[in-house]
Amino acid sequence: MKRSNEPIFWSLFGAGGMLAALIGPALVFITGIAVPFGLIFKPDTMSYAHMLAFSQNWLGKIFVLAVIALFLWHAAHRIHIVLHDFGVHAVTLVRVLCYGGAFVGTVIAAYTLLKL
Amino acid sequence: MADTEKIIEIQVLRYRPEQDKEPVLQSFKVPFTDDMSVLQGLQYIKDFLDGTLSFRWSCRMAICGSCGMMVDGKPKLSCKTFLREYYPQGLRVDALAHLPIERDLMVSVEDFVTKLESIKPYIIPKEPRTLEQGEYLQTPQQRDMYEQFSSCINCMLCYAACPQYGLNPSFTGPGILALMHRYNADSRDGGQAERNELGYADEGYWGCTAVGYCSEVCPKGVDPANAINQNKMASAINYFTRFITPGGAEK
Amino acid sequence: MSARRPYVRSMDGWWKRDAYFISYMAREVTAVFVALYAIVLLFGVVRLSQGEAAFNGWLQYLTTPWMKVFHLIVLAVFCYHTWSWFNIMPKTMPIIFFGGKRLQPGTITGTGLVASVVACLAVLLIVRGMS
Structure with a gap:
């Protein structure tokens, strides 16, 4: 029996899933609802100056990268399984598209955050 | 009447x-x-x-x-x-x-029976003992680690509940992986390394996507989904540390 | 000659067969929305690196009706993700003994959900404090 390489993808999936389960609803609420609707928070909460300062801080960079990259890897793993579940047999293509997409997203996020 | x-x-x-x-x-x-x-x-x-x-x-x-x-x-x-x-x-x-x-x-039960044999569903003693040395002792807590998984009656209801087995019959499937865990989790057993060659493969623990229906339909409360998924963490740790643990790479 | 001719049934549409499978698929499909949300954030980061005007364009885009509706759906999906994540957790964890007694599935799920509520409130308070 060949040892599975699933642990790599499963670990990223699990980390992303846990992060999303713990703080996902709060993040979506802040960036997608409260700030655009002008609720609860001050109007300049997500202003350019604030977000730039946040993303120039090392902890801020790590946090933003962790959220984007882990969410992407979590989703890539599940979408890959869903396609298998729906009976899509192009296994290699599905893997390349799902994990490749997550990889590209991670690289773009990391590169952009490093430059800031 | x-x-x-x-x-x-x-x-x-x-x-x-x-x-x-x-x-x-x-x-x-x-x-x-x-x-x-x-x-x-x-x-x-x-x-x-x-x-x-x-x-x-x-x-x-x-x-x-x-x-x-x-x-x-x-x-x-x-x-x-x-x-x-x-x-x-x-x-x-x-x-x-x-x-x-x-x-x-x-x-047809052929596939099930072949797989059942392949996982060595018996205790492989950690240390051989003679009759004079007496029985293998176990604490109640050590027993609790596997007892639930030993109730399997091989009825295959969990296979009928497992879409991953239906989609890909090379997956070992819930019941037999639960039985494998039953022996691996037994404190008297030393056969983990032999059995986990299958466990760590795509046909083993990694073929499961945690649907969980197997555990719902089991008439004996075996909970195969737990037996399988609790091994993923250990399998992943083994995957990443096998090159730094003595003898880990051959496993 | 063997009279055997085992019949293999099709798996087409298997997930519609049982309500349990439908809820499983719903759990898995949440990933599409997680991915979309991550992409929205990724765009925000890229726009941030392109200067104030670009970033304000992204902020403006978030206030369009479509994006508001989208985020309301995403919020609902994320809540379902949180619930389903901790709901399956008792199946994915090793057996744990606490004070000589086995930790029950309900306790594990409940602890996870409470942890999630606390973590979300903490994030909201931190963001409120920072701004």
């Missing part, structure tokens, strides 16, 4: 390889009483309505694991499921899902 006798319609998915190209439904009207199981309904059909109906059964008391079938689409032991629950609308009985139909309600 005869005047209170009720009649229920049982639709059975028939498959007679010598005459049916594919399975066909056949309907039977069966008189029943409230204490009759689905299995007894089928026995009534075989005795009085159609002697050619084939199905497996033995103990009639939910311990032999022979009479598993789909009752209205759910994997059930037919001896443990009552006709009254399907009255008056009637019920449909199919062979267990995801397994090849051999004839009528009987499925």
Whole structure:
């Protein structure tokens, strides 16, 4: 029996899933609802100056990268399984598209955050 | 009591390889009483309505694991499921899902039995002991680590509940992986390394996507989903640390 | 010659067969929305690196009706993700003994959900404090 390489993808999936389960609803609420609707928070909460300062801080960079990259890897793993579940047999293509997409997203996020 | 006798319609998915190209439904009207199981309904059909109906059964008391079938689409032991629950609308009985139909309600068990043998479902002693040394001792907590997983009766309901097995029969499947865990989790056992070669493969723990339905349908409360998924973390740790742990790479 | 001719049934549409499978698929499909949300954030980061005007364009885009509706759906999906994640957790964890007794599935799920509520409130308070 060949040892599975699933642990790599499963670990990223699990980390992303846990992060999303713990703080996902709060993040979506802040960036997608409260700030655009002008609720609860001050109007300049997500202003350019604030977000730039946040993303120039090392902890801020790590946090933003962790959220984007882990969410992407979590989703890539599940979408890959869903396609298998729906009976899509192009296994290699599905893997390349799902994990490749997550990889590209991670690289773009990391590169952009490093430059800031 | 005869005047209170009720009649229920049982639709059975028939498959007679010598005459049916594919399975066909056949309907039977069966008189029943409230204490009759689905299995007894089928026995009534075989005795009085159609002697050619084939199905497996033995103990009639939910311990032999022979009479598993789909009752209205759910994997059930037919001896443990009552006709009254399907009255008056009637019920449909199919062979267990995801397994090849051999004839009528009987499925092929070849794949299951081959896999069962392959996982060494017996204790491989950690340290050999002579009779004079006495028995292997175990604390209640050590026993609790595997006891639940040792209740499997090989009825294969979990296989009928597992879409991953249905989609890809090379996956070892819930029941047998649960049994594998039952031995791996036994403090007296030392066969983990041998068994985990399969466990750490795509055909092993990693073929499971945590649907969880196997644990719902198990008539013995085995919880195969837990037996499988609790090994993923250990398998992942082993994957990443195998090159730095002594002897880890060969495993 | 063997009279055997085992019949293998099709798996087409298997997930529609049982309500349990539908809820499993719903759990898995949440990932599409997680991915979309991550992509929205990724765009925000890229726009941030392109200067104030670009970033304000992204902020403006978030206030369009379509994006508001989208985020309301995403919020609902994330809540379902949180619930389903901790709901399956008792199956994915090793057996744990706490004070000589086995930790029950309900306790594990409940602890996870409470942890999630606390973590979400903490994030909201921190963001409120920072701005």
